[in-house]
Amino acid sequence: MIHYICRNGQQDTVVPFLCAAGDALRNTLRVTPYEDIFSRGTLAAGHLIFTDLDRLSGHELEAAHMVARSMRDAVPGVRVLNEPARSRQRYSLLTTLWKEGINPFRAARLDDTIPALRYPVFIRREDGAFGPETDLLYSEEELHDAIASLPARGLPLRGRIAVEYCAEKNADGHYRKYGAFRIADRILPQHIQFSRHWMVKQDTNVITPAFVAEEEQYIRHNPHEAELMSIFDRAHVEFGRIDYAFANGRLIVYEINSNPAFPHGNHRNGREHLRQEAGRRLVEALMEADAPLTTTGTVRCFPHGAAVQTSPAGARAPRRIFQMVGKSALLDRAIALYWTAVPESFRRMIPAELKKSAMYMLSWLVMREPG
Template sequence: MIVFMTMRGFADTLEPFLRDWGPSLASDVTIIDYEELSSMRVLPPAAYVFADLERLSAHGTRQAAQVQAAIRSQAPDALILNDPDRTLCRFELLAELHERGLNPFRAYRLSETTTPARFPVFLRYEHDHTGATSALAADQDELDRAIVRALVRGHSLRDLLIVEYVETSSDDGYYRKYGAFVIGDRIIPRHLFFDTEWVVKSPGLRDPGKVEEEMSYLHDNPHAGQLSEIARLAQVQYGRIDYSVLDGRPVVWEINTNPFVITGRDQQVPGNLPRQGFFVHQFSEALREISTTRAGKGEVVLPAFDRLHVSPSRFGSLKGVLRRRKRRLLPMISIAERVAMVFRRPILALWNRHIARRRES
């Protein structure tokens, strides 16, 4: 048995796989959302995966760590994947990779500074997987405008990162984004996406040459050793490493601890089935090994705690309201942006004073 713990509403990352591709594993996999834990008394004997760690609030992470401690004390033989106390989430991981010379770029919390060391940069959320929330900013003025625009559009500034841009396009003009799963001590290549734009979030170009290149990546697993090193550094045993390659080495953008595994069979293009089947076989084999050989022998009595909370600034915030009412609010947002740009300097001065007060406290 494997118990996956996820945020509420994010179990769909695994469900299509279990339904359409790995039905023989469905009885061996249980998905529990973190919010359920407060109403549960015991966890079944299993191996345990703490997913979605980057989406948890600090309070939620502490509660997850209490669950992990209960597992370790009561079922010491059970495998735990992603220790809430040790796994590095996005900002900490990017800082560590840069410090060790493994990544050529830095990230900055907008709650700590508005002035990066170099440009261009872009904004992105620290705690979700939506990618860049701004265009590239070539200088401080463009970054200031992007910050104010993000504020007007309902983004929480304290949850945003400033990320230095790295040019990773190949000689053929294409950007390549690689994705590889970490499952235990295995590295399993998942996909290779191509695009002519620097933000690469979907398969995009699928000409025969690109398909062949992706199949070679899936079969050869060329970066397995380097990715294993990165996973050990991040203390991640389940997730997907998203990265590009520069000068022969991976440049890591993030590790998603609750990655989408695969879409249902009814959404597959026939030409993709060999590629998908190759991945599914390896993924299923890795889960089966963990379920049959690394599960604990007894139930785990859970500690008593209040319902686990996520950060309200990340979920259910003004950003969500604006998204739901985007069409009606668009003219108002446009006007608000123009007004805010006129006053961007005093707005940013207020934010920088807030940063300074936090440093002093």
């Protein structure tokens, strides 16, 4: 069994994928919120995938490290993907790649002394996957004006960075952004997004038969596998999706998302077969990562020196649509109902911020303690 550990309210990245996978992952992947582990102090023996590390406070990162250490001490042969104390987050990753000459661009924290930057730049949060919060800024004066406007928008400087913009269009006039997963020892291409807009996101993606064919070749042949694995290793990240592009003939990295949206084939845009193929490979990689363990039972995560309460060898978790723990099963069922019952045409009309706010509210209602 593998614990997919994420923040409450962030399960929507993986739940549609689990719905599509059905029986294939029913006894393999269990979505487990940090909040459950921190409040109970115990966790069933199993491999660990830590996600949403950028959304944890310093104290929570230390607690997550204790969970990893306790599981390792108690369960021989357990795999821990994304060590909480080692995995680089966005700012650290971009700074490291710039210093090592892999990326030709860098980032600067807004609440620190800002060095001389190469323009244009844009402002974004260090954590999360919400994308740029400004248009491209073409001078130091524009950057200072944008920074000065943040407090009035209710946006603190802390946790925000200015990033030097780096991208280039192909001869066909489109930007390309590639996305590939790493699961343990495997690199798995997910998609290419094509756009005429400098900010390449799902809602600016252009789909043509030629682009679909190009994306299919990318998924089938995995052309950047070795280079991507090297970058993941530099980041100390064993699970996540890397978003990257090419500029001046070199591979450049934008981010590694530890809790990315999995492909699930629900979009009807001529690329469903590619999402299904990418999803099939991810299922295979997760099943491969779920190596058998000789230890079963419950691990005490706090304090150090975990003990295991043994259970009969070969005992299996009950067959449920999601292997969740506690109240979070209800939350994931609600997410699953949304993805299966709400038509895609309607889902696309709902602003992303509204969907995220609804997710946080639902999470609070389901997971809050009485009184």
